[in-house]
Amino acid sequence: MTDTTPAVGIDIGGTRLRATVVQPDGTIGDVLEVDTPVGLGTDPHTASTALLDTIARAVTRLDPDAALPVGIGFAGVITAAGVAVYGPNVSTRNMPVRAAVGDTTGNDDITVVNDGNAATWGEFVHGAGRAVDDMLMITLGTGVGGGIVAASTLLEGAHGFGGEVGHLTLQPDGWQCPCGNRGCLEAYSAGRSLVRHAADLLVGGRPSTLAGRELTPADVSAAAAEGDEVAIEAIRTAGRWLGAGIASLVNVLDSAVVVVGGGVMAHVGQWLLPAAADVVPGLLLGHPDRPTPSVVAAELGDRAGMVGAASLARTRAGQPS
């Protein structure tokens, strides 16, 4: 495999599959986007077969000759053998993604990786982390995901659970997290947390366009854009919790750059990111002697997963599995 080989990059989320051909410099071709057939209530075996068929069709459309390495980012826990043990958005378990897609397409060079880790690798190779060797990524969306690169190596862990930074505990006995624990970074900084932070602030009776109604994260974001101070403070509060989580992780990982991405950033990053970055230095062990990590916005947006999956596929192509 030479440095001039393109690769197929596929990002499979809970509702959509997106795929493209990625050049070695990170530029991408047209994006193929299809719905992922993973509806609730579907029989697990049928759902698994339908999803694997959808992936295989996308691979074949982009690479009819089965000549390119293929990288697949999948929202779930992935073993070294390319099996999706489980995923929060699919009803199936132990889906042999690499083997099944390889059989159907006749392509042997298939790499499967957790979607958060794929996006992390994309930002590391071609995005906001490209200048460093040690990077932490945190994606803020409905949930909080991310990944870790240490010494230029993706940290995948012993069983494929590595890099799940959203479930660092920030507050024991704190807010309930969808994962079942309390007080996770996800509970305090994901999209849904904006509503909780706003509700906390509204208890004091502060004037706000948010008062007296059921709220969604989009309501908080829209109100902030209109200058509502409670909305902006709610976002900043989520940002300060994010900063506390970043500092705790950097105290352990010593990352040079912290990349923050995800849909929440796109809407409220202008208030959230500075609030996070502000609290990090004061919480670092050895401050003020130690270098402070840069806390920056992701650069690749929703291309990061495809770009990272393709890059990993190129790197790992031909390696024993």
Next chain:
Amino acid sequence: MTDTTPAVGIDIGGTRLRATVVQPDGTIGDVLEVDTPVGLGTDPHTASTALLDTIARAVTRLDPDAALPVGIGFAGVITAAGVAVYGPNVSTRNMPVRAAVGDTTGNDDITVVNDGNAATWGEFVHGAGRAVDDMLMITLGTGVGGGIVAASTLLEGAHGFGGEVGHLTLQPDGWQCPCGNRGCLEAYSAGRSLVRHAADLLVGGRPSTLAGRELTPADVSAAAAEGDEVAIEAIRTAGRWLGAGIASLVNVLDSAVVVVGGGVMAHVGQWLLPAAADVVPGLLLGHPDRPTPSVVAAELGDRAGMVGAASLARTRAGQPS
């Protein structure tokens, strides 16, 4: 460098330097132990010179021909160039350990590493982590240190601060930690925490031989050995905090084995370790589907740092610096 080459391993703590020759199988020769000349109030330049001379003399005594790789574990932050940026127990900054010891001894193969990372590597290669690729180590002493091995690679971070697991925040606005932050793992699980946990339990007026006197960690440990229930519960409380920290770290790192060592373990491990291990599985993301890490006692004791430093020196010998 072949697999039959021994190496010099040196462990430099706040009060003592210990050095030996380590064989490739991890067995060690006689241990040379000398006081480290790092008294308080010493002029930084003089202290630095005296310490570097002490290290160089130890190297020369163990390896008069300057023929072996030398690994030096140092309680401080170490750059890739082998400079000790700072250490909590020494009065000097930016001490060029590798260059100075190399010049004095005429040995080019000198590797300098943080002492917690050296001990972690020792347990990984020859101790409790030798069967896995992903290991977390936590050492409980006056402070809490440790290290991380991910995909068989020591995680040293961008600036040499990597693996400082003792300063993960467990409780925002919690107990003061010597590092300046509040609520760190160190504040809740280091030796000193036993006294605080005991004091908390004694507030309720429970009968205990610990009541009504100034306590040290050794008092708590001694009372536990006599069967004092408050002392044992204080130790178990520290263990449960440790378990919470382990779970939070494993949620991010997905370590297969968690090795717990340090002087506190030697004295109270029989109560502390099971309490820690008990709380981990319930706090893991994806439980009960995910494999639970083993939480085990360190095996190499105070040899871990020397063994790990020597092993790293053998691994890195001859590499460009």
